[in-house]
Amino acid sequence: xxxxxxxxxxxxxxxxxxxxxxxxxxxxxxxxxxxxxxxxxxxxxxxxxxxxxxxxxxxxxxxxxxxxxxxxxxxxxxxxxxxxxxxxxxxxxxxxxxxxxxxxxxxxxxxxxxxxxxxxxxxxxxxxxxxxxxxxxxxxxxxxxxxxxxxxxxxxxxxxxxxxxxxxxxxxxxxxxxxxxxxxxxxxxxxxxxxxxxxxxxxxxxxxxxxxxxxxxxxxxxxxxxxxxxxxxxxxxxxxxxxxxxxxxxxxxxxxxxxxxxxxxxxxxxxxxxxxxxxxxxxxxxxxxxxxxxxxxxxxxxxxxxxxxxxxxxxxxxxxxxxxxxxxxxxxxxxxxxxxxxxxxxxxxxxxxxxxxxxxxxxxxxxxxxxxxxxxxxxxxxxxxxxxxxxxxxxxxxxxxxxxxxxxxxxxxxxxxxxxxxxxxxxxxx
Amino acid sequence: xxxxxxxxxxxxxxxxxxxxxxxxxxxxxxxxxxxxxxxxxxxxxxxxxxxxxxxxxxxxxxxxxxxxxxxxxxxxxxxxxxxxxxxxxxxxxxxxxxxxxxxxxxxxxxxxxxxxxxxxxxxxxxxxxxxxxxxxxxxxxxxxxx
Numbered sequence: 001x002x003x004x005x006x007x008x009x010x011x012x013x014x015x016x017x018x019x020x021x022x023x024x025x026x027x028x029x030x031x032x033x034x035x036x037x038x039x040x041x042x043x044x045x046x047x048x049x050x051x052x053x054x055x056x057x058x059x060x061x062x063x064x065x066x067x068x069x070x071x072x073x074x075x076x077x078x079x080x081x082x083x084x085x086x087x088x089x090x091x092x093x094x095x096x097x098x099x100x101x102x103x104x105x106x107x108x109x110x111x112x113x114x115x116x117x118x119x120x121x122x123x124x125x126x127x128x129x130x131x132x133x134x135x136x137x138x139x140x141x142x143x144x145x146x147x148x149x150x151x152x153x154x155x156x157x158x159x160x161x162x163x164x165x166x167x168x169x170x171x172x173x174x175x176x177x178x179x180x181x182x183x184x185x186x187x188x189x190x191x192x193x194x195x196x197x198x199x200x201x202x203x204x205x206x207x208x209x210x211x212x213x214x215x216x217x218x219x220x221x222x223x224x225x226x227x228x229x230x231x232x233x234x235x236x237x238x239x240x241x242x243x244x245x246x247x248x249x250x251x252x253x254x255x256x257x258x259x260x261x262x263x264x265x266x267x268x269x270x271x272x273x274x275x276x277x278x279x280x281x282x283x284x285x286x287x288x289x290x291x292x293x294x295x296x297x298x299x300x301x302x303x304x305x306x307x308x309x310x311x312x313x314x315x316x317x318x319x320x321x322x323x324x325x326x327x328x329x330x331x332x333x334x335x336x337x338x339x340x341x342x343x344x345x346x347x348x349x350x351x352x353x354x355x356x357x358x359x360x361x362x363x364x365x366x367x368x369x370x371x372x373x374x375x376x377x378x379x380x381x382x383x384x385x386x387x388x389x390x391x392x393x394x395x396x397x398x399x400x401x402x403x404x405x406x407x408x409x410x411x412x413x414x415x416x417x418x419x420x421x422x423x424x425x426x427x428x429x430x
Numbered sequence: 431x432x433x434x435x436x437x438x439x440x441x442x443x444x445x446x447x448x449x450x451x452x453x454x455x456x457x458x459x460x461x462x463x464x465x466x467x468x469x470x471x472x473x474x475x476x477x478x479x480x481x482x483x484x485x486x487x488x489x490x491x492x493x494x495x496x497x498x499x500x501x502x503x504x505x506x507x508x509x510x511x512x513x514x515x516x517x518x519x520x521x522x523x524x525x526x527x528x529x530x531x532x533x534x535x536x537x538x539x540x541x542x543x544x545x546x547x548x549x550x551x552x553x554x555x556x557x558x559x560x561x562x563x564x565x566x567x568x569x570x571x572x573x574x575x576x
Contacts, residue, residue: 101437108444115451122459125500129464132455140448310497310504312516338440377466379499 006064011071011297013059017043018296029396031153033295033361037389040299046308046382060304072301075294076365077265078286081247083149083362084269085279087174098168102338103175106356107144107183109334113326114140125319125380134191138375141184142367142384143327146176147360147392154358154395165348165403169355172335176356181266184366185259191375192258206257211267218246219271226273235281243272243282260369295361302364302385305371310379311386320383327387331357351403358395363388462519465537466498469546469563471507494546494563505533530554535561543567 018036025035042048049056060068118136126135151173152161160166189207193200225242229235247268254264272282311320336353340346367384370376376384471492497504503517505526515533517526524546526533535548544565551558 097433101433101440104437104441105444108441108448112444112448112451115448115455119451119455119459121500122455122461123500125502126461127464127466127498127500128461129466130461132459132461133452135461136452136455310499310502316502341436341440377499378497379502 003064006059006061007067010059010064010068010300011293014039014043014296014300015293018299029400030393031150031157031360031396033150033153034389034392036296036299037302037361037364037392039296040301040303041306041308041385041389042303043300044303044306046303046306049307050309065301065304068297068304069301071294072298073261075290075298076262077247077251078290079295079298080262080265080365081269082283082286082290083177084266085272085282086148086152087177087270088274090274098339098342098344099171099175101342102168102335102352102356103172103179105338106146106172106331106335106353107176107179109337110143110327110330111140111183113330114143117143117322117326120322121319121380125377127377130191130375134187134375137183137187137190138370141180141187142363142370143330144176144183145180145359145362145366146173146331146356147358147362148173148177149362150360150392151355151358154355154399158396158399165351165355168339168344169352172352172356177362178270180362181263184369185263187375188259188369188373191373203258207254207259210253210257214250214267214271222246222271223273226275226278229278229281235278235285240282240285243268262365262369299361299364302368305368305378306382306385307378308382308386311382316379316383320386323383324387324390327359327391328357331359331391347403351399354395354399354402357391359388360392363391462498462501463522463537463539464498465503465519465524465544465546466496468566469494469496470566472562472564493566524548533561535563 017039021039021042022032022035025038026032043060045056048059115136118132118139121139122132122135148170152170155161155166155169161170185207189200189203193203222243225239228239247265250264250268251261252264254267255261272279311317332353334353335356336349339349339352344352364385367376367381367388370384371378371381471494491508493508495506495508497506498519501519503519503524503526505515505517507513513528513531515526515528515531517524517533522537522539524533524535524537530553532551532553533548535546538545538547546561546563546565548561549558550561
């Protein structure tokens with residue numbers, strides 16, 4: 001049984017820290033979620049555990065972390081469901097080619113550079129319990145992710161969502177998200193398949209059957225739910241319970257198949273009906289509890305696993321710098337060049353590259369999966385958390401400097417799907 | 431046609447390159463031996479030197495935890511002070527030290543479970559003790575979660 005007073009105290013401290021640091025970060029024109037991520041790190045061994053080890057050990061005794069982890073996982077499941085819910089193929093309408101090429105290049109370029117970087121890092125920062133393929137694939141996948149929710153928030157705050165740049169960026173991020181999660185599912189499958197009791201082909205067949213059932217059996221049923229919502233004008237508790245049950249069952253199936261529960265939650269959101277009013281109503285029901293209460297717990301749990309002290313010495317900081325450099329070069333460089341080749345002016349292409357370089361909390365989700373399955377070491381985890389923080393932090397000021405001060409965005413009118421109007425609220429960690 | 435060529439150059443070729451690089455890496459690279467996890471320390475042969483080891487092994491079940499990041503290691507004893515040493519792994523030899531304690535050991539991967547054999551030097555005692563440890567199998571594989 002969890003020691004309830006300790007758990008309540010932990011959640012209270014996490015909530016206060018995330019709101020205060022989030023508020024301070026908003027003052028410097030950073031998204032709230034950036035502050036919450038930093039608050040998580042500050043509560044971990046990197047700061048609190050370092051300056052006040054007694055307080056840290058009393059507040060986060062090792063035996064209590066299992067309960068905190070369970071809560072953070074529930075929060076993540078809900079959050080991933082909301083991220084899937086936000087994805088709407090309509091946002092690709094009219095910009096399919098640019099979005100597809102830019103998005104695909106913005107994935108494959110950092111993936112390729114990540115694989116090359118693995119040649120250097122594998123003999124230095126990995127061990128022989130991990131195969132080179134697993135290590136390189138994971139590094140590539142982690143380098144190529146874009147934080148769709150954080151990107152949506154930045155675009156909204158900067159009034160860019162209805163500009164051609166914003167529309168392309170959000171479409172690219174949507175394609176990136178789906179592709180990135182598919183790649184990661186494959187990577188987890190490959191890594192976990194090593195030494196697993198279930199043969200790889202059996203897991204793969206199970207996965208294909210599961211996806212087909214979700215799209216061709218479950219999805220039509222939930223479209224009927226949307227009709228019910230239209231008739232009643234609200235989502236009642238039974239409808240909500242049914243949708244939450246789908247999230248839990250879907251998450252359980254993917255976890256059982258050996259991928260990860262988060263993929264199931266994401267797919268449950270992706271197959272939901274996409275009419276704006278329905279998505280908005282469902283998001284309103286879930287968003288606040290997931291984003292305000294449970295997500296900061298995930299950030300704190302990530303912070304508790306992040307020991308920046310492990311990155312010590314010139315060599316380790318060199319590796320860390322190299323990871324950050326490669327991540328930026330791959331994502332920013334790849335997106336910019338692809339956007340330019342598909343016809344965007346240099347400035348817009350550069351701005352798109354900067355936006356796509358935002359990794360945010362999606363990176364933290366992936367890194368936690370990597371640490372869980374043992375494909376990255378604690379020190380590499382800390383380095384990549386730093387990379388996620390830096391690439392997210394740099395987006396707003398560099399965008400301001402490169403693009404916003406020099407070019408007035410031209411409004412796009414109403415061609416962006418109505419779905420995107422919901423971004424400020426919809427599943428978005430502020 | 432131009433769009434198709436763009437796609438092949440920008441996406442197709444890099445995808446093929448990744449596949450080739452993965453194959454090359456798998457066949458040519460080796461990573462350091464895995465030593466991360468918990469190790470059960472066996473009683474140290476320290477005739478007449480009980481006082482030297484007491485501060486490190488005052489627990490009934492003395493353990494050594496190794497956090498591994500490739501060749502870089504952080505070793506922690508489960509004593510009251512949570513004595514921690516930074517170390518390196520060179521092939522099968524593990525070395526770690528602080529100003530007070532230094533450790534040198536070799537990992538035996540052929541033993542079942544893995545074993546560490548080596549020496550522990552405690553500066554204040556001006557003595558070198560032999561050290562043996564057995565890897566705790568259930569914690570040997572992963573470093574976190576689940």
